[in-house]
Amino acid sequence: MANHIQSLEGLEALLKDKIKGQSGNIVINLIGIPKISRSNDIIGNCLQEWLPEWFQDNGLNLEPNPETQAFPDFIAHFDNHEEMVDIKCWNYLNNPAFDIANFDSFYNVLYNNPAKLFAKYLTIGYTPQKHGFTIDYVGLKKLWDITGPSRKRPLNIQVKRQRPYAIRPISFARHPNTSFNSPDELIQAVVETRKLFPNDEIKYSEADWFNKLSLTLEHYRHKM
Template sequence: MKLTAEELYTKLVSENNFIGQKGKITFELMNITLEVNTKDTVGNLIQEWIKSWMIKEKIEFQDPPSTQKFPDFQLDLSDNTKGLLEIKCFDYDASANFDIAAFLAYRRSLLKHPFRLDSDYLIIGYAMDGTDVIIKDVWLKKVWEICGPSGKWALNCNVKQGELTNVRPIKWYNNQRTTFKPFNSALEFIEAFDSNQRQWARTSRDAITSTWKKLVISGYKKSTGKDLI
């Protein structure tokens, strides 16, 4: 069964009542089984559960060539520029502090694959209650719908000793408790990304930065047939 990301979201959330479901993590060795209450592996296990659920539901998908490749799942098997689905999980009682992508790697990727901006992010917020894993909420978003500025940067990123490491989301799901709002378009996201690389000393004067935004915008038009807006 071929589904778009929107149809998959509807099937998972509306038809299968995914929100509110409870699960447990167990480990068995030498006839001893224990229930795990640590959060360290929850995100990876939920992603594996999503994969098993898609197999059970006979939903068409393809894994990336390696576990380090983008995306997590390809839903369109006939066109590798479409149906790009990433799975992200976070502790709903804390904050959405997952990494979207390494800043420099994402910069290179958008030059080569500007259609990546159309990727969908299936984001799952979970909570732990003892050994129970509870699905609190689920979103389907584009990258620019979960990203926004921070106090010092046009695009919120994890910064270590002045170095940009990873693009990070803002708290898109609770506008009442955050100062910064998500971007309104993919173009706003690209402009903020460009502002970061022009502000960061490591990339401010390199050759890639000088033409990056122009090339991504024109490349997006060429690969999708759409203007980046």
Template sequence: MSYHPIANYIYDLLVQEITDQEGEITFNFLNISVRINEKSAIGDLFQEWLTEWMRLKRIEFRTKTNTQEFPDFLLNTSDTIGLLEVKTFNYNASANFDVANFRAYYRSLKTEAYRLDADYLIFAYELKDYKFKVRKMWLKKIWEITGGSADYSVKCQVKQDEIVNIRPVVWYSENQKARKPFKSRLDFVEGLYDTLMKYPGTQNQSSDWLEKVKNNYFYHTGEEL
């Protein structure tokens, strides 16, 4: 599997440095310091820590002006190579983070199909008795963490019959009955196309979506999807 070399370097260095390390999260305001034991803000807080860690390690990276835009980090001078997304989830629960907003992602692939090659740096953390620890880490591609569900070819979060976000499968499960991730980039894209054609909110305008994504991916990379 071809991950960006800097993403590989970050992953390898983190494995060496944070394995078995323990810390705590505090909030200090008006000389009042509070230890945090609430998981809801961990993702944003950990990304802030990771940003500073990368600076201290003199790892070159850029971020978008709008920090809510994809990706979290750019590891190359190009805006189409070296895309790195950071995801976190509670180690004591199944991975349930949002891989991407469904509508924004499928629309983007028609003109920015290079997003399919982004790397995902994923942390499973434990926060217990005010102690924070990273229990496991992965460096993955989007098709290695996504798969099908009972409803659609790509597992999604659905609210009031509307698809909201793309969600991961439990890719690390050893349970033979667990849904498996896709086998390739093309496998994922075809699964997304099947989902678009099945979902009432997108099926009428998506007949040429797959062809447009294939053409755009070739345009940006010179390779077949």
């Protein structure tokens, strides 16, 4: 029977009730010979494809982001409001290493649409097993809950060819005290990271970016 989900918190509760602790498997059948896949990439990708459909089966109106190259991936529609949400899965035996967003894209998107700072993340940790996998972690997180500094930089990012590439999560499930404590800390870290990697193609200064995000932040604090 479908549930009438009215918030992302309600969706998180449903996941913890119905999915956490459960086992699954992904079978590849070729020439009539089935084999169970234990590949991390395959498990994670299949979960991220299966979960949105299951959410819709349970009464959630989940719309893919029409801006396919921008975060977050989905817009969840409820009776009296809508929320932006991403779904991220990772091997719970390891630190999460999924991409949150491309750094330059993230920087530009937030400047043009600061409300996206308040997108939420449904994070699912799975553990590969001999005959499939188990779901061992479920958490609904804010952006600053899953991001934090690295040992080298104000923001944990992947760097390629001496340029910032992807924003990566910290180990938020096992070490939540390493994350940022507020959106203010996050935007300050983004600005400090931008200063380490200047981009001449960006037409506004770091101060302009920070001031715009700071002003917008005041209008959205009630959503935190």
